Amino acid sequence: MPKTTCLLAVVLALSLSGRAGQTSSPAVTEAEAIYADLADSYGVISTIDSGLFSTYQGKDRVAWERVYNQKRKQAADKLSKISVSGLSALDARALEVMNRHLRNDFPEQFRDENAPPEHCQDAQRQNLSMTSLEGALSACFTELGNNLEFEGKHVTRVSALGMLEEISEEPRRKKLFYAFTPLWDAVNGKDGAASPYRRLLPLVVSAAGGHGTSIDSAARTIGVSSREVESWLEQILDAWRQVDGGEMVEPWNYFYRGGEATRALSAVTPKDSFVSVNQRYYRDLGADLQQLGVLYDLEARPGKAPLAYTDYVTRGRLVDGKWRPTVVRISGSYATGGLGLLNELVHENGHAVHMMAIHVRPAFMDVSAALFDEAFADVPAWNTYEPAWQRKYLGQAAPEAASLRGLLSSVMLDVAWALFECRILHTPTADPNAMWTDITSRYLHIVRHPEISWWAIRGQLVQMPGYMVNYGLGSVLTADLRQHTREELGPFEAGNPQWYSWTGDHLLHFGEEMDTAALLKQFLGRPVSPQALLDQIQRIAPRK
Numbered sequence: 001m002p003k004t005t006c007l008l009a010v011v012l013a014l015s016l017s018g019r020a021g022q023t024s025s026p027a028v029t030e031a032e033a034i035y036a037d038l039a040d041s042y043g044v045i046s047t048i049d050s051g052l053f054s055t056y057q058g059k060d061r062v063a064w065e066r067v068y069n070q071k072r073k074q075a076a077d078k079l080s081k082i083s084v085s086g087l088s089a090l091d092a093r094a095l096e097v098m099n100r101h102l103r104n105d106f107p108e109q110f111r112d113e114n115a116p117p118e119h120c121q122d123a124q125r126q127n128l129s130m131t132s133l134e135g136a137l138s139a140c141f142t143e144l145g146n147n148l149e150f151e152g153k154h155v156t157r158v159s160a161l162g163m164l165e166e167i168s169e170e171p172r173r174k175k176l177f178y179a180f181t182p183l184w185d186a187v188n189g190k191d192g193a194a195s196p197y198r199r200l201l202p203l204v205v206s207a208a209g210g211h212g213t214s215i216d217s218a219a220r221t222i223g224v225s226s227r228e229v230e231s232w233l234e235q236i237l238d239a240w241r242q243v244d245g246g247e248m249v250e251p252w253n254y255f256y257r258g259g260e261a262t263r264a265l266s267a268v269t270p271k272d273s274f275v276s277v278n279q280r281y282y283r284d285l286g287a288d289l290q291q292l293g294v295l296y297d298l299e300a301r302p303g304k305a306p307l308a309y310t311d312y313v314t315r316g317r318l319v320d321g322k323w324r325p326t327v328v329r330i331s332g333s334y335a336t337g338g339l340g341l342l343n344e345l346v347h348e349n350g351h352a353v354h355m356m357a358i359h360v361r362p363a364f365m366d367v368s369a370a371l372f373d374e375a376f377a378d379v380p381a382w383n384t385y386e387p388a389w390q391r392k393y394l395g396q397a398a399p400e401a402a403s404l405r406g407l408l409s410s411v412m413l414d415v416a417w418a419l420f421e422c423r424i425l426h427t428p429t430a431d432p433n434a435m436w437t438d439i440t441s442r443y444l445h446i447v448r449h450p451e452i453s454w455w456a457i458r459g460q461l462v463q464m465p466g467y468m469v470n471y472g473l474g475s476v477l478t479a480d481l482r483q484h485t486r487e488e489l490g491p492f493e494a495g496n497p498q499w500y501s502w503t504g505d506h507l508l509h510f511g512e513e514m515d516t517a518a519l520l521k522q523f524l525g526r527p528v529s530p531q532a533l534l535d536q537i538q539r540i541a542p543r544k
């Protein structure tokens with residue numbers, strides 16, 4: 001059957017040429033090389049702006065911005081001249097992906113969303129563009145959120161949220177909670193229709209235009225409609241509402257109620273142990289973070305990005321026939337220890353190993369969808385709430401029920417924020433405080449406080465409205481991926497040496513070469529389902 005053999009050979013050659021970074025179209029190959037330089041110059045400039053280093057390969061920021069401007073122009077020029085007709089399917093996809101990133105992520109004038117040029121005060125101006133208003137409100141999280149005044153000291157937002165789990169006296173918790181007031185006021189004023197946040201929403205909705213919001217793209221990622229997303233989120237919150245116990249709690253006590261495991265383990269989770277615990281754990285999963293060369297910038301300092309994130313410095317690619325590996329960096333502000341923050345760093349390292357595992361041609365060297373990206377980072381991170389993990393990496397474990405409640409109380413807040421954003425982007429003129437109060441009192445049993453904008457404690461809400469769905473709905477995918485991994489590979493709560501190579505081969509290495517919905521379906525062997533998360537929630541129900 002020579003025909004079949006021939007076809008097979010063509011398919012094989014095509015897929016190999018994709019893997020090896022070569023394409024059949026010289027024009028695409030040429031554009032792709034420029035695109036790779038553009039992406040690298042972007043990564044280097046954002047790293048310089050983050051404060052991790054001030055020069056790279058002997059060039060300073062000014063020189064790198066020149067490279068960026070030049071490559072941006074060349075890439076736009078080359079890409080605009082390529083017609084999709086006559087291209088192979090993979091080349092056509094490469095063209096589409098590069099054009100999309102050029103539009104959304106590599107603006108003509110360099111701009112890093114983790115270091116916007118605006119100031120918090122700018123948010124009061126009435127005529128800002130969406131991007132500038134997002135930038136100004138993000139700056140509020142740096143200027144005010146990282147400078148909360150509590151008991152004569154300044155604490156970061158991240159530390160404050162950790163402290164709310166640990167402080168034993170309720171009046172002090174209440175005081176710390178209200179230390180967020182300047183941030184809430186900067187974001188949402190007195191909740192009037194002209195507040196900065198309420199002015200931002202219609203801009204976000206109209207910018208989404210035909211291609212949809214982050215919620216629509218998250219829905220597409222798992223192959224459902226955005227209506228279905230909303231009903232899944234409600235279903236999950238409702239399951240939690242039923243097993244939670246039903247006792248109403250003040251918002252400043254919500255974190256403390258979920259913080260029993262954090263408190264039980266506070267002596268064995270000092271911040272100085274974070275990096276070494278991560279190294280040991282990931283080594284046991286088959287990923288050596290030191291060997292992978294992940295760069296860390298974890299000290300809190302003035303002006304630092306208000307939320308933890310992981311990003312590329314440079315992306316892996318073939319140089320003279322040899323693979324030059326990806327370089328990633330993690331930025332965080334760890335002024336205090338604690339299980340919640342340790343979990344956050346395990347999550348960031350989850351992003352890092354994901355990015356390091358991508359091994360494809362330049363056009364596809366990025367994570368394929370925000371929802372998948374966030375959900376995957378939690379696959380290893382959720383283990384920090386498992387007794388087996390705690391025993392092995394901390395030397396002692398909190399009671400299982402307390403750990404589970406700790407994990408789920410923070411997951412449920414994410415789900416609540418996701419539902420909040422689904423609803424408010426649907427009705428951008430609605431009152432955000434009333435909407436948040438309805439969701440949190442009904443599902444999380446949190447006492448109603450519509451007079452304060454306490455939902456505004458996550459930077460993503462203003463930096464990228466709609467992004468919280470990637471955590472809230474992401475938890476559905478995390479639970480599903482974890483369950484499937486256990487079925488295929490066995491337990492990995494306390495390490496599993498096959499985990500990284502197996503996950504890399506089956507899930508991570510494709511980058512943007514494959515459509516995420518198709519990839520997830522191929523990996524799971526069925527559509528994504530909320531059942532695994534619903535089962536997880538049932539674990540805290542009192543045993544009958």
Ligand SMILES: [Zn+2]
Nearest residue numbers: 347351374377
């Ligand atoms: Zn993340």
